Amino acid sequence: MSPARHRKTSPALRAGAATAAIGAATLAYAAGIEPTRWTLRTAELPVLSRDARPLRVLHISDLHMLPGHTSKQRWVASLAELEPDLVVNTGDNLSHPAAVPAVLRALGPLLGVPGLFIFGSNDYFGPKPKNPARYLFERGENRKLIHGPPLPWQDLRAAFIEHGWLDLTHVRTTITVAGQKLAVAGVDDPHLHYDRYSAIAGRPDASAALRLGITHSPEPRVLDPFASDGYDLVLAGHTHGGQLRVPGLGALVTNCELDRSRARGTSRWSADMWLHVSAGLGTSPFAPVRFACPPEASLLTLVPRGSTPAAKTGGSRFNAGIGVR
Numbered sequence: 547m548s549p550a551r552h553r554k555t556s557p558a559l560r561a562g563a564a565t566a567a568i569g570a571a572t573l574a575y576a577a578g579i580e581p582t583r584w585t586l587r588t589a590e591l592p593v594l595s596r597d598a599r600p601l602r603v604l605h606i607s608d609l610h611m612l613p614g615h616t617s618k619q620r621w622v623a624s625l626a627e628l629e630p631d632l633v634v635n636t637g638d639n640l641s642h643p644a645a646v647p648a649v650l651r652a653l654g655p656l657l658g659v660p661g662l663f664i665f666g667s668n669d670y671f672g673p674k675p676k677n678p679a680r681y682l683f684e685r686g687e688n689r690k691l692i693h694g695p696p697l698p699w700q701d702l703r704a705a706f707i708e709h710g711w712l713d714l715t716h717v718r719t720t721i722t723v724a725g726q727k728l729a730v731a732g733v734d735d736p737h738l739h740y741d742r743y744s745a746i747a748g749r750p751d752a753s754a755a756l757r758l759g760i761t762h763s764p765e766p767r768v769l770d771p772f773a774s775d776g777y778d779l780v781l782a783g784h785t786h787g788g789q790l791r792v793p794g795l796g797a798l799v800t801n802c803e804l805d806r807s808r809a810r811g812t813s814r815w816s817a818d819m820w821l822h823v824s825a826g827l828g829t830s831p832f833a834p835v836r837f838a839c840p841p842e843a844s845l846l847t848l849v850p851r852g853s854t855p856a857a858k859t860g861g862s863r864f865n866a867g868i869g870v871r
Contacts, residue, residue: 576790576837581829583840584621586628589812590847591820593778598726598755598850604630604659605844607762607783608638608826609652610668611645618827618841619652626655628845631724633659633711636783636824637666637735637762640697641673641831650705660723661711664732666762666784669699673830714760716745729754731777737763737784737802743771750776756848764804764823773816779848780821785809787825791838810839822846 594601604625611618633656639649650657672694703713712721714732721728729750734740741761750757756779759772764782772780787810788797797809807813810825827841 576835580836580838580840581834582617583836584618584827585840585842586625587811587825587842587844588847589822589844590849591779591812591822592849592851592853593756593820594848594850595755596850596852599724600850601632601724601726601756601848602628602630603781603846603848604628604633604656605636605781605822605824605846606633606653606656606827607636607824608666608668608786608828609649610638610641610673610826610828610830611648611652612642612831613644613648615648615828619648622652622827622843623655625843626659630656630659630845632728633661634758634760634781635661635663635706635711636760636781637664638668638783638826638828639665639702640669640699641828643672643695643697646698646701646705649702657706657709657711660721661706661709662714662721662730662732662758662760663706663711664713664715664734664760664762665699665703666735667737668830669697669702670735670738671695672697673832675832716742718746718748718750720751720754726755727751727753729757730760731758731772732760733768735762736765736768741765741768743768747771748775752776763802764808764821766803769815769819769821773819777819780815780819781824782821783824783826785823785825786829786836787823787839787842789825789829789833789836789839793838797839810842 674692674694707713714730715734718731721730731746733743757777759777759780761768761782763784769780784802785800788799791797797806800806800809808823810823812820812822815821824844825839825842
């Protein structure tokens with residue numbers, strides 16, 4: 547090769563090498579660092595009746611636990627130090643048939659706190675390898691659901707109930723938390739089309755300090771009737787916050803019919819109802835990467851309506867004074 551030709555092509559070679567290096571570094575970060583960058587998201591939401599006392603709700607979702615996830619187990623267990631009034635678990639706890647003991651080790655210190663739970667698809671069925679690109683091109687109603695092997699969700703349910711947590715699968719009831727009456731309701735997983743909102747339809751107790759709904763996948767077909775029935779707040783998971791987010795653009799997908807702008811955090815769903823979507827604490831073992839979307843639990847401080855401007859809600863902070871390892 548002549549010196550002139552070498553000088554002409556070397557900038558392109560250098561640019562290609564730089565691009566490859568950046569890509570490798572990004573992949574290394576997304577696979578090796580961010581999936582264990584445990585995060586506590588905090589928000590203050592004005593959803594209680596005007597004479598109610600503030601409530602602290604810890605929202606946990608999408609653990610996708612494997613038996614060897616010891617760092618995750620320790621961090622989740624340490625959340626008990628936050629002393630929440632209520633724990634809400636919106637599903638997808640499991641990713642392995644032998645993961646029930648690991649989930650209970652993680653949640654053990656929280657099982658003495660009043661708790662509500664429902665299940666998601668990865669409580670009922672194990673994950674299977676999939677082509678992740680299909681989520682970029684297929685609309686939710688056209689996606690073919692791929693079920694893995696059955697998981698021992700009955701064992702996990704029995705353990706939660708034994709410790710006093712309430713299964714809200716197609717249940718509408720009232721409970722007392724921190725001396726205040728809450729009207730609560732939940733549906734089975736909309737991602738699997740297991741939801742039957744008709745089983746819980748109707749207006750919740752108007753005298754309750756809070757009217758709370760929970761669902762695994764935040765499908766609009768479920769959120770709309772919750773809003774119509776007069777719920778103040780709905781908690782959901784499933785989206786993983788997009789899992790791979792583009793800085794400045796946000797989530798590329800939600801894996802459901804929810805719009806991308808609501809893939810994680812708090813938003814208004816209607817004039818009177820708030821929605822909080824957790825980005826979750828795990829991933830499928832077949833796609834163990836996150837980028838610009840660290841794994842999270844959420845501590846929601848609920849305050850009376852009218853006491854907090856909406857502009858001050860939301861936000862996140864990392865590690866929150868709780869040990870990462």
